[in-house]
Amino acid sequence: MNEVAIAQPPQRNLVSRLWNDKETRSVIIQVIAFAAIFAFFFAMVRNAIINLEAIGKDLSLGFLWQPASYDISQSLIDYNSRDTHFRAMIVGILNTLLVAVCGIILSTIVGFLLGVFRLSKNFLINRLAYVYIEYVRNVPVLLHILLVHGLIVHSLPLPKNAVNVSDTAFLTNRGFFMPKPSMEPLFWGVIILFMLGIAFTFWFRKYAKQVQDATGKHYPVFWICLGAIVGVPLLAFLVLGMPLTWDIPELSGFNFKGGMVIRPEFIALWLALSLYTAAFIGEIVRAGITAVNWGQSEASYALGLSRSRTLSLVVIPQAMRIIVPPLTSQYLNITKNSSLAIAIGYMDIVATIGGISLNQTGREMECMTIVLLLYLTFSLLISAFMNWYNKRIKLVER
Amino acid sequence: MTAMTAQAATLDDVKARGELNCVVTTGVAGFAAPDENGRWEGFDVDFCRAVAAAVLGDAEKVKFIPTTGKTRFTVLNSGEGDILFRNTTETLSRDADLKLTFLPVNYYDGQGFLIRKELGVNSAKELDGASICIQTGTTTELNLADFFRVNNISYEPVAIETNEEGIANYSANRCDVYTTDASGLASTRAALEDPSAHIILPEIISKEPLAGAVRQGDEQWADIGKWVVNALIAAEEAGVTQANVAELAAAAGDNPDINRLLGTEGNMGEMLGLDAQWAVRAISAVGNYGESFNRHIGPDTPIGLERGLNAQWKDGGILYAAPIR
Numbered sequence: 001m002n003e004v005a006i007a008q009p010p011q012r013n014l015v016s017r018l019w020n021d022k023e024t025r026s027v028i029i030q031v032i033a034f035a036a037i038f039a040f041f042f043a044m045v046r047n048a049i050i051n052l053e054a055i056g057k058d059l060s061l062g063f064l065w066q067p068a069s070y071d072i073s074q075s076l077i078d079y080n081s082r083d084t085h086f087r088a089m090i091v092g093i094l095n096t097l098l099v100a101v102c103g104i105i106l107s108t109i110v111g112f113l114l115g116v117f118r119l120s121k122n123f124l125i126n127r128l129a130y131v132y133i134e135y136v137r138n139v140p141v142l143l144h145i146l147l148v149h150g151l152i153v154h155s156l157p158l159p160k161n162a163v164n165v166s167d168t169a170f171l172t173n174r175g176f177f178m179p180k181p182s183m184e185p186l187f188w189g190v191i192i193l194f195m196l197g198i199a200f201t202f203w204f205r206k207y208a209k210q211v212q213d214a215t216g217k218h219y220p221v222f223w224i225c226l227g228a229i230v231g232v233p234l235l236a237f238l239v240l241g242m243p244l245t246w247d248i249p250e251l252s253g254f255n256f257k258g259g260m261v262i263r264p265e266f267i268a269l270w271l272a273l274s275l276y277t278a279a280f281i282g283e284i285v286r287a288g289i290t291a292v293n294w295g296q297s298e299a300s301y302a303l304g305l306s307r308s309r310t311l312s313l314v315v316i317p318q319a320m321r322i323i324v325p326p327l328t329s330q331y332l333n334i335t336k337n338s339s340l341a342i343a344i345g346y347m348d349i350v351a352t353i354g355g356i357s358l359n360q361t362g363r364e365m366e367c368m369t370i371v372l373l374l375y376l377t378f379s380l381l382i383s384a385f386m387n388w389y390n391k392r393i394k395l396v397e398r
Numbered sequence: 399m400t401a402m403t404a405q406a407a408t409l410d411d412v413k414a415r416g417e418l419n420c421v422v423t424t425g426v427a428g429f430a431a432p433d434e435n436g437r438w439e440g441f442d443v444d445f446c447r448a449v450a451a452a453v454l455g456d457a458e459k460v461k462f463i464p465t466t467g468k469t470r471f472t473v474l475n476s477g478e479g480d481i482l483f484r485n486t487t488e489t490l491s492r493d494a495d496l497k498l499t500f501l502p503v504n505y506y507d508g509q510g511f512l513i514r515k516e517l518g519v520n521s522a523k524e525l526d527g528a529s530i531c532i533q534t535g536t537t538t539e540l541n542l543a544d545f546f547r548v549n550n551i552s553y554e555p556v557a558i559e560t561n562e563e564g565i566a567n568y569s570a571n572r573c574d575v576y577t578t579d580a581s582g583l584a585s586t587r588a589a590l591e592d593p594s595a596h597i598i599l600p601e602i603i604s605k606e607p608l609a610g611a612v613r614q615g616d617e618q619w620a621d622i623g624k625w626v627v628n629a630l631i632a633a634e635e636a637g638v639t640q641a642n643v644a645e646l647a648a649a650a651g652d653n654p655d656i657n658r659l660l661g662t663e664g665n666m667g668e669m670l671g672l673d674a675q676w677a678v679r680a681i682s683a684v685g686n687y688g689e690s691f692n693r694h695i696g697p698d699t700p701i702g703l704e705r706g707l708n709a710q711w712k713d714g715g716i717l718y719a720a721p722i723r
Contacts (some may be wrong), residue, residue, distance in 0.1 A: 055475055055497045056614065069540045071555045081543035153572045173572060174529055174554070254517075254528040254574050255554065264572070345557040351534070356557075359468045359535030362496040 048365060063361040064089070070356050072347045074263045085357045092352030093374060099269050099348065100335040100378070106274035107334060108327075111281025118286045129282065137279040142340050144276050149268035149344045156264075159255050168248055170256060173264065177249035180260040186243035190233045197229035204228070265346035269338065277334045284326045288319035320393050328386035332379050339375070349374055408480050408612070408619035409453065409671055417459045420446035421479035424464040424560045427585045428694045428701040429485055438462045442483040444690040445504060445610060448680035449481060449626050452672060457683035466559050468535035471496050474613060481612050481623055485579060487537045488609045499620045501610035502627045504687075506707040506716060508602035509538045510580035512587055515597050517574065522601040526551040531564050531573035538578050541604040565589060579606045581695065581703055588700040622670050629677040631719035632659055633686035635710050640685035647678045659722050666722055677722075687717070 018024045052059065068088040071081050076094040079087060117129035136144070156173040157163060163171035170177040208219040237243070249259030292315050300310040341348040342355065349371055358367035412418050422430035422442055430440040438446075438460075447457040463479050470486065473479045475497065485507075486492075488500040511522050511530075519525065522545070532539050534557045546553050556573045558564045565586055568576040576586060580602060587593045610627060612620050633639075636656050638646055643660070650662035657663035661674030670676065684690050691708065695701040709715025 054615075057497060069543055071543045071546075071553075073554045073556065081540075081547055150570075153567070153570045158571055173570070253526055257527060342559070345534075345559070347557065351557065355468060356534050356539065359471075360540065362471065362491075364472055 052365060057362075057365075059365060060363075061366055063357075063363050063366070066361070068357060069360065072352065074261075074266060074347060085353065085361065088357055089349070089353040089370070092347060092349040092354075095266075095346065095352075096335075096338055096341075096348040096374075096378075099266065099273070099338045099341070099346070102270050103273045103277065103334045103338065104331050106270070107277040107281055107330070110274060110278035111330075112285050114278055114282025115285025115289065118282060119289060133279040133282050136276055137283075141272060141276045141337055142343060144272035145268055145340055145343060148272045149264060152264040152268060159251060162251070162256070168246070170249060170251075172256070174255055175261045175263040176267070177256040178260045178262070179246040179248045180258070181244045181246055184243040184245065186240045187237075189240060190237045190243070193233040193236050194229065197225075197232055200228045201225040263346075265341070265344045268344055269341050269346050273334050273337055273340075277330050277337075280330050280333075281327065284323055284330070285319075288321075288323035289315060291322050292318045317393065321390075321395060324386060324390045324393065328383060328390075331382050331386065335378050335382060336375060408616050409622065412453055412480055416454065417461050418446065418450040418454065419461050419463055419478065419480045420449070421463050421465055421470055421473050421482040421484055422446065423484050424466060424562065426485060426561050426582055427589050428699060428703075429581070429585060430462070430464075430483070439694070441505070441690055441694040442485065442610075444684040444694070445483045445627065445630070446481070448630055448684050449623060451679040451683035452626050452629075452676040453622065455679060457679075466535070467533045468559070471498065474498070474611065477613075480619070481610060483610045485582060485608050486611060487579075487606045488611075489537060492611075497614040498611040499614045501612070501620070501623045502631070502719070503607040503609045504627055505581060505608040507579040507581050507606040507608050509541050509577060509604040509606060510583050510602055511599040512568070512576045512583040512596055513574060513599060515595055519599065522599050522603065523549055523551065525553060525575060527553065528575050529554040529556055529573040530575045530577055531556045531558055531567050532577055533558055533561065533564060536578070537604070537606065542577055545603045561586065579608065581608075581701075584701050584703050585695070588702070593700075618671050622672065625666075625670060625722065626676075626680055628719040628722065629659060629680055630684070630687045630690070631710075631717055632722055633677070633681050634688040635712065635719065638681055638686060640682055640689055643678055643681045647675070655722070664723070 018028070064086040065084050067082050068085045069081050070088070072079055072088065072091050074095065075091045076098065077087075077091060079091050114129050114133060117125050118133070120126045120129075153173045156171055159170070159172045159174055162177075165171070168179050204219075204225060205221060208221050211217055211219065247258050249256040249261070251257075296314050296318065297310055300314040301307075305313065338348055339350045342350050345351065354367050354371035358364055361367075420443075422438065422440075425431040426440070428440055430438060430442040433439045443462070446460050446462065450460045451457040463473055465473050465479075465484065470482060470484050471492070474482045482498075483504070485505075487507075488503065492498050493500055511525070513519055513525075525546075530542065530553050532542055532555055539555075542553075542555070554573075556567060558567055561578070561582065564576055564578070567573055568586075569590065576583065578586070580598060583598050587596050587598065590596060610623055612623050632655070633643075636653065636659065638656060638659065646656055647660040647662060650657045654663060658666055659677050661667055661676070661678060665674065667674040667676040685693070688705075688710075691703075691705065692698065695703045697704060705713070705715060707716050709717060711718040
């Protein structure tokens with residue numbers, strides 16, 4: 001009996017000793033957390049399987065190869081209702097990517113402008129940017145989307161009364177109709193020159209840096225590169241007699257035929273997402289620039305650098321290090337928020353594979369999983385790219 | 399967890415809950431829409447109430463779950479809804495692949511086109527190049543694609559989620575044409591600012607037998623839904639109305655059809671797992687099929703639909719309830 005009484009305290013101590021040891025405690029917590037997460041996902045998957053079994057459904061992706069049987073109004077690739085659900089999904093993916101990429105570009109441009117305006121010493125510009133940012137970012141983006149869509153659909157005229165831009169482009173509430181270019185063989189010359197221009201730019205930047213390092217001579221790199229990429233191909237285009245033919249939209253019946261069309265749904269989604277996200281980017285840019293100590297600029301001026309070169313060589317590179325990580329989040333937001341397309345009927349991933357295909361085939365589990373994986377892939381790709389960029393511009397530490 | 403309810407007796411669940419969860423539309427005037435007091439009214443709503451009256455003894459014990467064309471089957475299959483009355487076309491794939499069991503058709507419909515009179519269009523074949531508003535996730539979406547492809551004419555589909563969005567887009571002239579079931583178009587047209595400025599084109603491009611539905615796998619519950627619908631149709635055929643049902647049910651009369659329907663003869667209710675008065679309660683709650691039709695969507699309402707195919711078989715329609723015996 002005595003032996004037992006003596007043997008017990010060390011046992012209790014073992015648990016408390018393990019718990020009181022920082023290293024083992026963290027291992028225990030990690031094991032428990034891992035087990036809990038695993039159990040959670042296991043329960044979810046199990047629940048899904050049981051429920052699917054209960055209503056007699058199996059998991060299968062075979063439906064992707066059946067004809068989709070529905071039409072899609074705006075598609076970057078050829079598509080008709082006889083194509084498969086898989087192709088409809090590709091149409092949706094491309095539409096999502098289109099609005100995400102266009103949105104990222106526009107929101108970055110507007111956002112950087114807003115950030116600079118917010119720092120402007122001009123009272124009017126400064127206050128306007130301030131009011132814009134505070135209004136836009138405090139109203140849900142869904143309302144912006146509905147507002148822009150409503151404005152286009154209600155305020156622009158019908159095709160027969162279209163706003164006519166010199167007989168080539170037409171603004172209507174059914175979309176913006178524009179001439180569609182089609183290439184003649186000579187146009188390849190222009191494309192090749194354009195490619196050469198880009199290659200030249202890469203080489204020239206390196207060369208200019210070498211010359212500057214060696215002699216201190218400074219080339220106007222930006223203008224020379226712009227000339228190589230845009231100027232030379234443009235000149236060639238004119239010299240070759242403009243080897244493009246334009247398919248101009250024409251009013252016929254209810255709508256315009258021919259040409260290219262940008263639908264109001266795309267414009268609404270693109271503008272609303274970009275202008276909304278731009279407000280956030282504006283604040284990020286302002287924070288980034290403000291965070292660079294004024295002494296840096298002063299030092300740069302003292303070295304005799306001009307104001308613009310101070311900005312581009314001293315302030316912006318340092319600001320970028322602060323800007324890029326939160327900017328990544330905004331790019332991810334814009335991509336994910338594009339799923340609000342559903343509210344106005346823009347045919348993105350959610351509307352095609354996660355909407356109509358899902359509904360017409362009844363494959364909820366498969367379709368939602370596909371949608372989820374697609375968004376996850378996009379987001380991870382954007383993250384990976386931005387992390388690479390962030391690493392590239394990071395302060396070199398020794 | 400919902401798997402349990404999918405298999406087990408829905409009847410027991412509904413009774414235990416004391417409320418019927420009925421899946422309806424987000425709002426199609428005349429079929430299912432909240433009135434100015436927020437009370438759901440309409441032809442489909444009446445079927446929900448009739449089932450509640452038969453099962454729970456109180457036509458008011460219904461919770462209406464508004465759904466879009468896309469969410470309706472998920473809501474039903476997940477067990478959130480017990481029964482669906484939502485302008486839903488019975489099709490093979492929905493029956494077999496979506497695992498639904500359809501009740502008898504309560505409205506024979508077909509897809510039509512609503513368009514402004516001023517456009518001067520007289521036939522759907524003249525719609526080349528038109529922008530057409532269409533509810534996504536519906537059979538009409540598929541019919542439309544087929545119709546235009548077969549006739550080799552082009553169109554721009556404008557995808558919308560709900561009937562209200564459809565009306566909004568059509569009113570704003572975002573689309574030239576709104577297409578859905580002809581009954582839905584009549585309802586939509588009645589809701590427009592000037593209904594006389596719009597016409598429904600003569601072409602009906604599809605068969606749309608609209609029927610209620612329940613989850614597959616609960617035969618008893620499916621039977622209850624099926625026979626409540628049949629009872630309302632049979633009641634009209636036999637001349638049983640909301641006004642005279644109490645009197646006719648008081649004692650067995652000399653018409654055995656009515657006696658069996660109203661439970662004064664045989665044990666029909668018991669066979670369904672209900673009591674003898676099931677049909678009496680359903681009919682006194684909402685009236686027979688014709689009464690409900692005339693009250694919500696008939697010629698004297700703003701919707702103004704004729705009975706047409708939906709007349710009793712004796713009157714030249716195809717409404718034909720299986721005998722209750």
